[in-house]
Amino acid sequence: MxxxxxxxxxxxxxxxxxxxxxxxxxxxxxxxxxxxxxxxxxxxxxxxxxxxxxxxxxxxxxxxxxxxxxxxxxxxxxxxxxxxxxxxxxxxxxxxxxxxxxxxxxxxxxxxxxxxxxxxxxxxxxxxxxxxxxxxxxxxxxxxSTCLFHDQIDYEDELIEKQERSRRLLENGELEEATPLLEQMIVEYPSFWPAFNNLALAYFYQGKYSKAFDILNQVLAENPGNLHALCNLAVLHSHLGKDVEPFLDLLKKVYPISVDHRYKLGVTLLILEQFELGYKWLKKLIHDSIQVESTFYYWFSLAAYKVGKRNVAEKAWKRLLKEHPEKEGHEPWNMEEAKPIFTK
CATH class of the missing domain: 1.25.40.10 (Tetratricopeptide repeat domain)
Structure with missing residues (x-):
C-alpha cells in the first residue's frame, strides 16, 4: 500500500x-x-x-x-x-x-x-x-444420521410426523404424553439423535435428572460432537448448580453452520447468561433473513433486552404478539416469566 x-x-x-x-x-x-x-x-x-x-x-x-x-x-x-x-x-x-x-x-x-x-x-x-x-x-x-433413511423410505413420513408431534407436546408442556412417544422413537430409530435429545429434555423437565444424563451421555458416546447434546448437558449442569465452564469453553469455540444449530447455541448461551454471545448468534438468523418460528422472537427479544437494545427487544416482542397475543404484558423487561420449553 x-x-x-x-x-x-x-x-x-x-x-x-x-x-x-x-x-x-x-x-x-x-x-x-x-x-x-x-x-x-x-x-x-x-x-x-x-x-x-x-x-x-x-x-x-x-x-x-x-x-x-x-x-x-x-x-x-x-x-x-x-x-x-x-x-x-x-x-x-x-x-x-x-x-x-x-x-x-x-x-x-x-x-x-x-x-x-x-x-x-x-x-x-x-x-x-x-x-x-x-x-x-x-x-x-x-x-x-438425522435425516438419512434412504433405505427405509416407508418410514420417513412416519418419523417426521412423530418428531413434530413429540416436539409440540414438549413445547406445550405435555411431558407425560411426549415421554412414551420419544421412548418408542429411540427404539425404532436408534440413530435419530433429535429424539434422544428431546427425550433427555422430557426427563429433565420432569426432574428425572439421572435418566437425562444417561441419554445425553449415550448420544455423545455414539455421536461425538453432537451440538444439541452438548447444549443440553450444559443447561442441565447449570440448572443443578454444577460447573458449566468446561461446556462454555467448548461452546464459545463452536461456529455452527446450520440454522438449527445456530438457534440452539444462541438460546443455550442465553440460558447460561452469556448474553452478548447469545445475542450474536440469534441476530445472525435475523440478519440472514432466515425464516424462524414464533418462539424464536421470545428468545431474541430477551437477548436484545439483556444487551441493552431495548428498541430491538420491543420490535421482536411485537412480532411475537402477532402469533401469541396472549403474551401481552409478559415482556422480559416487565416480569420474569417462565421460559419456553428448550426443545431438541
Missing amino acids: SKNISNERIGENVLVFNPSGEFYFTKGLVAFERNDLAKAKKYLTRAHHIEPNEPIIACQLAIILAELGDYETSNKILYKVISEIDPNMYECHYFLANNYAYMGKNAEAKEHVKLYLKYVPNGEYTNDAQDLLEIISLEAQDIK
Missing part, C-alpha cells in the same frame, strides 16, 4: 488534501474495531476504489461484507484476489471457506479450508481452519 497521503497546492493559499487508499483503509479498520460495520464498509469500499489491486484492502473489505451477510459479494472479491491480484494470498481460501460454511455450502467450504491447510499448514488461521474442517465434517455426519 502507498504510504503517502498526498497534498497538492492550488493557487497560493488553497491546499487540497488527497487521501490515499491507506488513509481510508485505516479509518475503515478503526470503524471495524468499534463494530461500526456500515462505516467500515464505506471507508474500505473507498480504499478499494483508490487501490483496486491492493490485496490487503480487498481482503479486509471482503471480511466486512461477510460480517454484514453479503457473502456473494465477499466471495467475488476474494476470488478476484487469488485469480488476478495475488495468487499467493492463501488467506482468501480460509475466508471463502467461512463464507461458504455460513451459506450452508459444505462441499465448497470443505474444498477451500483444505486448500488453505495445504498451502499454509502453519499459518495464522491454521488452528481455526482445522476447527472449521472438523465442524463441517461433524455437521455433515449429524445431518446424515
